[in-house]
Amino acid sequence: MLVVMKQNASEDEVKTVINYIENNGFRAHVSEGEINTVIGAVGGKSMDKRNLEILDGVQEVIKISSSYKLVSRTFRSEDSVVTVKGKEVIGGKSLCLIAGPCTVESYEQMRDTAAALKQIGVPIILRGGAFKPRTSPYSFQGLGEEGLQILRRVADEFDMLVASEIMEISQLSLFLKYADILQVGARNMQNFNLVRELGTIDKPVILKRGLSATIEEWLMSAEYIMSGGNRNVILCERGIRTYETATRNTLDLSAIPVVKKLSHLPIIVDPSHATGIRNKVAPMARASVAAGADGVMIEVHHCPDKAVCDGPQSLYPDQFASLVSDLGVIAPVVGKEVVKI
């Protein structure tokens, strides 16, 4: 931490700052500039910078080191690659594609959707919600365990992996049984009890960015998971809340190059929830890959008109096939590829 003193700070004020720093277990290094005296605080554990800011004579206090450690590029300089059952699935050269309906509705729905996805001929991770966070208590809340069972059964029939959203610690044993990849939704990004618990499991976790989370807070939540020992974290940008209402949220694609610089973790994008409407999904998926994302997560339903939930933002299987084909052209520009099965 650096404490910049005011131009006219007195010697006593400087001493008070030094005492405060030393009483908190830090060492103080004073550097007298022509205008401002700057006092560095090093070696200690942690201090609330505002405690220094309110001391007399202090102009500004600057935190130097970021609070996250394990997720940072400084800790690990190469890109992390997430593997499932020994195979690289996210973060490597192959563009990761996650697709499926918003909600698991029935075995038939999942089977028909998975069959349509399988036909495209590229590796796809199957997604579908079994537990649904809904703004209204009167909306459909998901099939629960039955949904996870269906998801697993269909994925096994089509040789796919399963990704699904966990909402609460009490659901963890179910997810360990049925899912390959666990997803934390935007509203739970700062559910610290949940993310801490996910640090203790050995399955990959997709951590969606909170609706109003800064990139730093997002990385701090990933740090919760990594600090527990689970190194398989995938970040997922899904739109932030801004004043603009023309789309449901504002997809922050600049987050991709920002995250790539700060962290070694892979980052994917969910354009379906961000835009909320079908005809914006493909443009934003293409843009995500062009900006350097490691993959995309797209809502696809074999029959969106009959979807119980989020039909209007779900692609038809042939729209998704056409998008995959476009992504195959764009991916090589950023050193990725869409492999064939």
Add this chain to the structure above:
Amino acid sequence: MLVVMKQNASEDEVKTVINYIENNGFRAHVSEGEINTVIGAVGGKSMDKRNLEILDGVQEVIKISSSYKLVSRTFRSEDSVVTVKGKEVIGGKSLCLIAGPCTVESYEQMRDTAAALKQIGVPIILRGGAFKPRTSPYSFQGLGEEGLQILRRVADEFDMLVASEIMEISQLSLFLKYADILQVGARNMQNFNLVRELGTIDKPVILKRGLSATIEEWLMSAEYIMSGGNRNVILCERGIRTYETATRNTLDLSAIPVVKKLSHLPIIVDPSHATGIRNKVAPMARASVAAGADGVMIEVHHCPDKAVCDGPQSLYPDQFASLVSDLGVIAPVVGKEVVKI
């Protein structure tokens, strides 16, 4: 729901819309204007408006009724007053004052703070955190059950009520044992499993507004609690996230008259977390009461310089006493009063 057709919508397009509405269990009322045909959908349960928006010929779809019911002024026109142990505490004529440190650190700290608060001579609800949501996994996470025990013991010694934040369903039995009022933090406002569970208890719940929650979403979360049977909900404005960084968050005091119009629930304000710095707390507390809030929740510490957490935003007891005196002058302007014990 109202579906406004485009000026040049064809008869077939109108028919498709009517069919969709009727197939979803609604009745369709067509009204042909000179320019736009408008189709009302009534009597059904629920429809995703985007399903109509993407039909050909549709210009706009408008949701008429709000999704919340029990929290609305339509459901109950008089102001709700929350009582604890048979006494009115929030929402009545008496301005509600909640005060105490950010975190419960020790018995001595709570006792000294409570003693200082008691001296002011007005009824105060004692607050203090036992479980702390922290952005970083490396920060102090609270004393847990011991913190709740201390809080209860001190409150009983000084004849005060206890308010504290619950972070997870598994903590519920502890809170039922030790606390009089449970608080849901901003990050948990849309932890739907938690708020649904709080609908089943018979203690009041303070529901803080999420950092990027609209007022409508906030009321929907209150609806989760009320729909479970618990009518004792208190809303708490604590600042929203905006582009301005001069304060930690932007306190949205306009929310007070807005909520008062839409809902019968009492609303209080937490200026300590919103501003994050001591010298902004009193001005914003005064402003809250002048805008019509039913109370304020303020961080007070008997010795802020030694506080483990959030010291820089905590008031000294004498600053709080002076604020209470100011609030006593302002309150009558909005039909409230600061009563003496």
Add this chain to the structure above:
Amino acid sequence: MLVVMKQNASEDEVKTVINYIENNGFRAHVSEGEINTVIGAVGGKSMDKRNLEILDGVQEVIKISSSYKLVSRTFRSEDSVVTVKGKEVIGGKSLCLIAGPCTVESYEQMRDTAAALKQIGVPIILRGGAFKPRTSPYSFQGLGEEGLQILRRVADEFDMLVASEIMEISQLSLFLKYADILQVGARNMQNFNLVRELGTIDKPVILKRGLSATIEEWLMSAEYIMSGGNRNVILCERGIRTYETATRNTLDLSAIPVVKKLSHLPIIVDPSHATGIRNKVAPMARASVAAGADGVMIEVHHCPDKAVCDGPQSLYPDQFASLVSDLGVIAPVVGKEVVKI
């Protein structure tokens, strides 16, 4: 400026930074900490900090001094008081009240409104728009010079001062002729040609905060005016744009204590444009004064139902009278008063 080097920065990287600093006319002061080397740059004129940020080995670059000078508390520690014709009008002990319709519509309208305001028996500055910034090219754009003439004539009849909004440099001579106080609207806060020109006149300028302006940018625009020699600047908070749509804008009342700390300039609040609807105006006006504002600017129309513009947010004269009475109770809490004529 302080350049914080990365932990593992090489000597060569440190030298490159020093060279860059010195080549730009600054002196470099190196301070080697245990972890980070910190290099201070002093004595020069100006540098884009990003030029340093992109050098190898640099972790962070911190600007120490704020860019505004004349508007800061450091430049002038006492509160500035704006006078017109030798009388203190804004910033002194007397709470400043500015009232009148959104738009000047006719002599009769202004006379009836002014007469109603006069009856309240307190000093009021008369406002009214002659040139109107309208989002749509098809909306009423104001009476122009005729509007200013009416405003002047009516103000003289009732012994009031005139405040009105200037939109463009070419209108300046008209405003110098008819107005006592010039107002710069939110959309023009960063119309730098306009604000620079207003630095050359000797009439007070009310500078509204831009819809998405930070407090620092707002002060920088005030600096444009002051650097031209005009010291009579009044800041006016009028709401910022956030994600919340329940009110037209979000009134940022925290800006009041923030500005009071950073600057000596007086600050008033316009709750009418911020909230956009009548029943929110009085609560937010009361809150503004309770938070320490030097005055309020309120839209009042003798007959809001017939107003050409912004009728729904205009108060009836008796509502305004009642508000003034409430403000008279609140003002003493913050060391102000509502004086009688």
Add this chain to the structure above:
Amino acid sequence: MLVVMKQNASEDEVKTVINYIENNGFRAHVSEGEINTVIGAVGGKSMDKRNLEILDGVQEVIKISSSYKLVSRTFRSEDSVVTVKGKEVIGGKSLCLIAGPCTVESYEQMRDTAAALKQIGVPIILRGGAFKPRTSPYSFQGLGEEGLQILRRVADEFDMLVASEIMEISQLSLFLKYADILQVGARNMQNFNLVRELGTIDKPVILKRGLSATIEEWLMSAEYIMSGGNRNVILCERGIRTYETATRNTLDLSAIPVVKKLSHLPIIVDPSHATGIRNKVAPMARASVAAGADGVMIEVHHCPDKAVCDGPQSLYPDQFASLVSDLGVIAPVVGKEVVKI
């Protein structure tokens, strides 16, 4: 406009609404639903919806038609293509590339930059600022007319078109003399006097989106230009202000498909100002084209390290060449191409 009455609205309240509508020159069409009576207002010129909202018994008032006309897809269904001197430059099949330094510094600087751009072998519009909007009054404000002269001279030498930013009406004659395309900056998007004036000229105008402008407000400003007779408007997304500070602004690429649906106008993207830092420019430029933009505007300087202004966000010529090559791969995916000279 549609007025939705409350469930329990009385007949008298309905009548009051009808009277209000008819007194304002509209016709009222009443449609009685089972729950809500809905009253349509048609045929009139304009009404402030809030005037209806504050009447008793009114639940909600909905504006049906958008306020812009000439810029909408309804007015013109095919994409507009902007031509200069008889050649299609923006909006056609060829991807539009605008490049050059932030500020015109000297003849040599512009010549060296233009020479480097010319070598790439694709058509490029040369940009450079002669008048600079600067947050601080103490920053460099541009070369003025001399800057425009240099820009023109260099463009002519290399057979390029010239684009530059106009800040004020008084500069118009200079721009008509030297520039091919005029640019309106983000801060001036709602400088209505300026945009109205630009409606009377016969040169294309690039209209940047305001920092906190909604897409609707942006289209309304374009409407100002088109309503004056100038049909050659190009929209330019350049980032909006959000809470995220990791990039200077948040580039809203979703605006591309949104604008394409609402309007026939071409849209380009400026990733340099949005991100503010060099290594984010190319990813976001690629993303813009992948999302369907008609072109990009990029800051390029022959020697960014010596740039007077915005060097850190300027690309080196070879970085730009490499980006152009990438865009050549992506463009065909969205039906565009990067043509060779």
